[in-house]
Amino acid sequence: MTSPEDSAPAIQLFDTLTARKVPFEPLVPGRVSLYVCGVTVYDFSHIGHARVYVFFDTMVRFLESVGYEVRYARNFTDVDDKIIKRANELGLPANAVSEKFIGEFKADMAALGVRAPTFEPKVTEHITEIIALTKTLVDRGAAYTAGGDVFFEVEKFPGYAKLSKRDLKEMQVGARVDVNEAKRSPLDFVLWKAAKPGEPSWESPWGAGRPGWHIECSAMSMKYLGETFDIHGGGSDLIFPHHENEIAQSEAATGGGSSKPFARHWCHMGFVTIDAEKMSKSLGNFFTVRDVRKEYHPEGVRYFLLTTHYRSPINYATQSLDEAARRVAYGYTTLARMNTVLGVASASISAVASAEFIDAMRDDFNTAAALGVLAGELREANELLDKRAAGWKEKLASLRANLLGAARILGVFEAEPESFLASWRARHLASIGMAEADVERLIAERQAARKGKDFSRADAIRAELVAKRILLQDEPGRTTWRVDA
RNA sequence: GGCGGCAUAGCCAAGCGGUAAGGCAGAGGUCUGCAAAACCUUCAUUCACCGGUUCGAUUCCGGUUGCCGCCUCCA
Known part of the structure; x- marks a missing residue:
């Protein structure tokens, strides 16, 4: 090197x-x-x-x-x-x-x-x-x-x-x-x-x-x-x-x-x-890492901690943790989408953060600004995937290299996206005491209702799951679900 | 009391002398049976307040107000 x-x-x-x-x-x-x-x-x-x-x-x-x-x-x-x-x-x-x-x-x-x-x-x-x-x-x-x-x-x-x-x-x-x-x-x-x-x-x-x-x-x-x-x-x-x-x-x-x-x-x-x-022991206003990670996925916690420049105070607030969790889900969802057209990233793939990202980090380790750069890159990736304009695959591949490079530095988005998302879902199901099979059964039932144009039944099933923070997504040929973070 | 830090849109948050990144929420739109996801558009003539320096200040200087931290163990 x-x-x-x-x-x-x-x-x-x-x-x-x-x-x-x-x-x-x-x-x-x-x-x-x-x-x-x-x-x-x-x-x-x-x-x-x-x-x-x-x-x-x-x-x-x-x-x-x-x-x-x-x-x-x-x-x-x-x-x-x-x-x-x-x-x-x-x-x-x-x-x-x-x-x-x-x-x-x-x-x-x-x-x-x-x-x-x-x-x-x-x-x-x-x-x-x-x-x-x-x-x-x-x-x-x-x-x-x-x-x-x-x-x-x-x-x-x-x-x-x-x-x-x-x-x-x-x-x-x-x-x-x-x-x-x-x-x-x-x-x-x-x-x-x-x-x-x-x-x-x-x-x-x-x-x-x-x-x-x-x-x-x-x-x-x-x-x-x-x-x-x-x-x-x-x-x-x-x-x-x-x-x-x-x-x-x-x-x-x-x-x-x-x-x-x-x-x-x-x-x-x-x-x-x-x-x-x-936050301190003596004031008693602290949250242990152990307790917080029962409530929030630890990667969301890490993301949250990086959203503010290290020298500034950062306020612990559930709204901020929730927001961070959603951003982590968004990032992995994007990465997963990229994988569907580019193939799963192999370990040997080049992972080099963009110059813009590195510039942000170089300025006194400004993770907040770096996350801003990352947001733009993730958005751009989705845009390429949506519009598929000329040369989009090449651009997407280089964007993925940038994203993976940033991920390696931040310690977020390093996992294999599909399995991360699967574990996220499993984690949520465990927390509400529901089995994967239960969700699958309801999805199948709803699919049948939709085929028979029984939309009120289909919508009732959707509503039932939404109450459990499970959001259904109808894709061509199949229905998947995600956690409403 | 001494020393230090911070005040940016509804919320979170970069920027720190050249005319306000990004995210969330909101509004409108594309897509959808309806949604969701994703994307597009929109959303601060303005950066606590008052002075000063400068061609030019959110950014520098002085003051005011408010909040916080260290001065005892603390990450």
């Missing part, structure tokens, strides 16, 4: 650090390193989590489609206060809780078409690296010990708050900063926590304990991606203090400076909201 630098204009990426769009050039030509903060596995994930991982999955797919090799690391925080609390409530060991929810998370992500990252490190499997990094910070005088705790001394790191653009003095007088007797400054944060009875702990130079929250991401990203890597991502709520702290401890350990930044670009996601309020 040709190197992406060869011809195409650079990808524009909004960088939180500089607060502007910058041309993206990876540290190593042709290769992108990406770290995204993963979930703390103490419960099911909600749609807010899903948005982040669907987006970064799409980013990775896009980068790969234009020729980059992507090394993508996304961690699991599998030791933490909440996990311990949950384990105590359930009377289970902490790792039983974390392992369960790692499995649930993976199941949710797979359903949403989120591919596994290159690396999925767990905190508990990187205690050695975390201790080593903490020790480096203590040795360098950037951190201090207090009892069995180790704290990072924020004052010793000159660039602190450069990401979140805060004023240290203002923060110090803020009433909400954690007060802890052992800290030299309220802003200092814990790298290593002394063990409390009954909690998971590991031996360290400072006695038994466990890692603080922030240090894990520094240790694991550096292990898998190096001391400097290209893009670090996560939800906007991680900018402060989590990512700020990651920068401080990482650069304090490696020397930092402009020649050796921790992450070269920072990429933060807008929130999923409900009635314009952030």
Whole structure:
């Protein structure tokens, strides 16, 4: 594959650090390193989590489609206060809780078409690296010990708050900063926590304990991606203090400076909201991925999450989910129509997104604009199929290559259309407790009525099915049905 | 209180200095026994409000109003 630098204009990426769009050039030509903060596995994930991982999955797919090799690391925080609390409530060991929810998370992500990252490190499997990094910070005088705790001394790191653009003095007088007797400054944060009875702990130079929250991401990203890597991502709520702290401890350990930044670009996601309020555990206004995908086909959920640019908030609303589901059905219906004249697309068929689509994605991964391009291409395909003007088959074939290329990037419309549509129907029948044979029987009965010109009976059957969100479609020679999404 | 973001048609949503993408809904039409699907036509002289810069602003600057976020765990 040709190197992406060869011809195409650079990808524009909004960088939180500089607060502007910058041309993206990876540290190593042709290769992108990406770290995204993963979930703390103490419960099911909600749609807010899903948005982040669907987006970064799409980013990775896009980068790969234009020729980059992507090394993508996304961690699991599998030791933490909440996990311990949950384990105590359930009377289970902490790792039983974390392992369960790692499995649930993976199941949710797979359903949403989120591919596994290159690396999925767990905190508990990187205690050695975390201790080593903490020790480096203590040795360098950037951190201090207090009892069995180790704290990072924020004052010793000159660039602190450069990401979140805060004023240290203002923060110090803020009433909400954690007060802890052992800290030299309220802003200092814990790298290593002394063990409390009954909690998971590991031996360290400072006695038994466990890692603080922030240090894990520094240790694991550096292990898998190096001391400097290209893009670090996560939800906007991680900018402060989590990512700020990651920068401080990482650069304090490696020397930092402009020649050796921790992450070269920072990429933060807008929130999923409900009635314009952030979806969150603490507000209780969240929907789990598990529950949502009972209600909606996961591909529709993924489509919905891509309809808004990643930095803007996206409001969770049933109307929007319904609309997304209909668009997914429309896309697959179109693809299925194309297949009837072009034949089923083989795996070897060329799948190259249109230049227009790629341009939209290149501009800060603008999936909303890209979906707009896709809408035009789908409409054009149907138009060709309807009008069959000169040269239509050739145009249709190249359009299909474009659509399949876009599908591969978006992670939507990748399935074989007929079987997708069939599974969609099956899914609906299961949800209303009806059998395929029941529908077929009614269709046959209606066909008989139509033949006998008994249209009132035929219409009654149609109405009966419409009530069950089943729409009949009379085609030449046969009647099919679809789900009214 | 500090810092930051956002306000585009009935709804969702791109655009961010050169005269408003796309989707949903609505209206009309082609097709149909009737429908559905699909397609066609139509649907913002205007981008919260007030000033400023500019030949030109939805896009830049200042202010006003409203909403949201971070400052504590959060994706």
